[in-house]
Amino acid sequence: xxxxxxxxxxxxxxxxxxxxxxxxxxxxxxxxxxxxxxxxxxxxxxxxxxxxxxxxxxxxxxxxxxxxxxxxxxxxxxxxxxxxxxxxxxxxxxxxxxxxxxxxxxxxxxxxxxxxxxxxxxxxxxxxxxxxxxxxxxxxxxxxxxxxxxxxxxxxxxxxxxxxxxxxxxxxxxxxxxxxxxxxxxxxxxxxxxxxxxxxxxxxxxxxxxxxxxxxxxxxxxxxxxxxxxxxxxxxxxxxxxxxxxxxxxxxxxxxxxxxxxxxxxxxxxxxxxxxxxxxxxxxxxxxxxxxxxxxxxxxxxxxxxxxxxxxxxxxxxxxxxxxxxxxxxxxxxxxx
Ligand code: FO1
Numbered sequence: 471x472x473x474x475x476x477x478x479x480x481x482x483x484x485x486x487x488x489x490x491x492x493x494x495x496x497x498x499x500x501x502x503x504x505x506x507x508x509x510x511x512x513x514x515x516x517x518x519x520x521x522x523x524x525x526x527x528x529x530x531x532x533x534x535x536x537x538x539x540x541x542x543x544x545x546x547x548x549x550x551x552x553x554x555x556x557x558x559x560x561x562x563x564x565x566x567x568x569x570x571x572x573x574x575x576x577x578x579x580x581x582x583x584x585x586x587x588x589x590x591x592x593x594x595x596x597x598x599x600x601x602x603x604x605x606x607x608x609x610x611x612x613x614x615x616x617x618x619x620x621x622x623x624x625x626x627x628x629x630x631x632x633x634x635x636x637x638x639x640x641x642x643x644x645x646x647x648x649x650x651x652x653x654x655x656x657x658x659x660x661x662x663x664x665x666x667x668x669x670x671x672x673x674x675x676x677x678x679x680x681x682x683x684x685x686x687x688x689x690x691x692x693x694x695x696x697x698x699x700x701x702x703x704x705x706x707x708x709x710x711x712x713x714x715x716x717x718x719x720x721x722x723x724x725x726x727x728x729x730x731x732x733x734x735x736x737x738x739x740x741x742x743x744x745x746x747x748x749x750x751x752x753x754x755x756x757x758x759x760x761x762x763x764x765x766x767x768x769x770x771x772x773x774x775x776x777x778x779x780x781x782x783x784x785x786x787x788x789x790x791x792x793x794x795x796x797x798x799x800x801x802x803x804x805x806x807x
Contacts, residue, residue, distance in 0.1 A: 471798060474499045474656035478669020479506065479518045480535035480706050481698055482662035483525035484781045486596060488791030489660070490526055491784070495595035499652040500526075503664070504581070504600045505608035505637055505672035506619050510558055513568040514575055517620070518669065519585060519600055520567065527592035535706065538563045557625040582646040599652060601673045604643040608668055609636040619668065628708040631715040635667055640675045653682040658798045661695035663779065665709040666728045674732075683732055692798050694735035696779060696790075697722040701741055705780060721745060726772055727757040733772045737794060740776045751775055752797075 473493060475486050477500050486500045500522055507516045517536060524530035524538055531537045541561030550556040560568065567588070574584050580603045589598050608619040612630035622628060653659065664670055674680045687693050702720050704710040713720035722738035723745050729736075736757075743749045756771045775797050781787045 471657040471795065472497055472499075472655065473658055473660055473795075474501060474652045475660045475662050476501050476664075476670055476673050477518070477522055477662040478503045478664030479521040480525075481781075482518070482664040482669065483522040483530070483535070484787050485660070485662040485696060485791070486522055487525050487784065488781070488787030488789075490594075490596045491788040492791040492795060496597075498596040499648075499656065500596055500598050501601050501649055501652060501673060502598060503669045503673050504602055505606055505668060506623070507605065508607060508618060508620050510555075510560070510620075513565070513572045514581075515558075515560075515568055515620075516571070516581065516600070519581075519598070520564070522598055523585070523588060523592065523594060526589075526594045526596055526598065529592070537561050558620060580646070582648065597648070597652070599648050600646050601649055601679065602643045602676050603646045604639065606640050606643045606672060606676065607638050608672055609638060610634075610668075611636065623708075628711060632712050633715070635671065637672045637675045640672070641677065643676050645676050645678050649676075650678055650682050653679070653686060656686070656691070658692040658694060659683060659686065660794065661693070661729060661733070663696040663698040663705065665698060665704075665707050665712070666725055667709065667712050670729075680732070687732065687734060692734045693732060694737060694794065694798065695725065695729050695733050696794070697725050697736070697738040697742075699725055700739040700780060723757045726774075730758055731771075735773045735775065735797065737775045737777065737779060737790075737797075739779045743776055746774060749774065749776070 473489050477486055489498045502522050503518045506518050521536045529538050531539045538561055541563055543561055545562050545565055571584050581600045582603050585598055610617045610622045610632050611634035612632050614630040661670055698704055698709050699720050699722050710720040718724050722742045726736040746755050752773055754771050754773050777793050
């Protein structure tokens with residue numbers, strides 16, 4: 471099977487690495503959020519794209535999940551000493567990528583082309599596609615006003631309570647070359663365990679992307695999401711906190727309801743089985759009947775699967791991806807809740 475994964479940063483990158491381990495070269499395409507991208511020191515920084523590429527290349531810092539392993543911080547030390555903005559940590563090797571990417575973009579090259587070339591040099595066999603070559607920065611509506619994503623996420627450590635999200639310029643944005651093809655030609659689509667609000671929604675908001683996914687579902691393809699929430703908490707990042715601030719009690723089920731009838735399948739952690747009365751693997755359940763939906767207003771019946779979804783190491787990623795492949799290959803099974 472050919473899988474197209476939709477991913478944000480750390481969780482998405484780890485899931486994508488699982489599929490890259492399990493599937494042959496050419497079997498995995500990763501469509502990546504660009505809402506976190508921003509300009510800093512005059513450089514174009516693309517955190518989710520870089521996290522996916524560093525992870526797939528085996529270069530990522532295993533502690534943070536972003537940035538490079540065995541990194542040096544000389545440049546950051548100089549900036550700090552000079553009293554410059556030091557809230558966003560850019561390692562020396564990481565800066566090399568930002569410098570070269572910014573240079574190429576200054577020459578008019580597309581982000582998607584540059585990413586393809588970087589992946590080739592690093593020996594990445596999966597296709598990595600920014601969802602758009604157009605800038606679509608995410609802004610957060612918060613109690614402290616409208617904040618650009620990285621200011622909220624890194625400088626303010628996700629502390630200001632959020633009330634909404636904006637994807638600036640999204641109406642004019644176009645999917646990057648290859649994105650719609652990757653959706654149309656995939657045998658199945660996987661929504662990685664990324665933040666639904668600020669990692670996956672900005673991808674779905676690019677004109678044409680959601681429509682292409684709906685058509686694939688109507689054509690009988692499987693669209694499967696993996697929960698980023700276990701036991702009411704996010705594995706990493708502010709998704710659970712955001713749900714609470716928006717008046718929604720976080721659980722795997724609200725994530726399933728969030729995507730609503732875009733999905734055919736949902737994978738959640740075995741420790742959350744109690745959330746579905748009479749649960750057995752492959753059961754069909756309608757989360758929107760019991761859980762508040764997001765603004766999409768979608769409804770839907772989704773087939774639920776459970777396993778240990780926490781990816782602590784590379785072997786976990788491989789195992790989770792392999793289990794998902796079995797569910798996708800086996801076809802529908804199980805009963806109705
Ligand atoms: N996250 C942090 O929490 N602190 C940082 O200083 C930081 C720097 C950074 C530099 C390059 C990069 O590619 C990612 C970086 N991240 C940092 C992660 C990034 O802010 C988030 O992981 C994503 O934007 C959310 O998916």
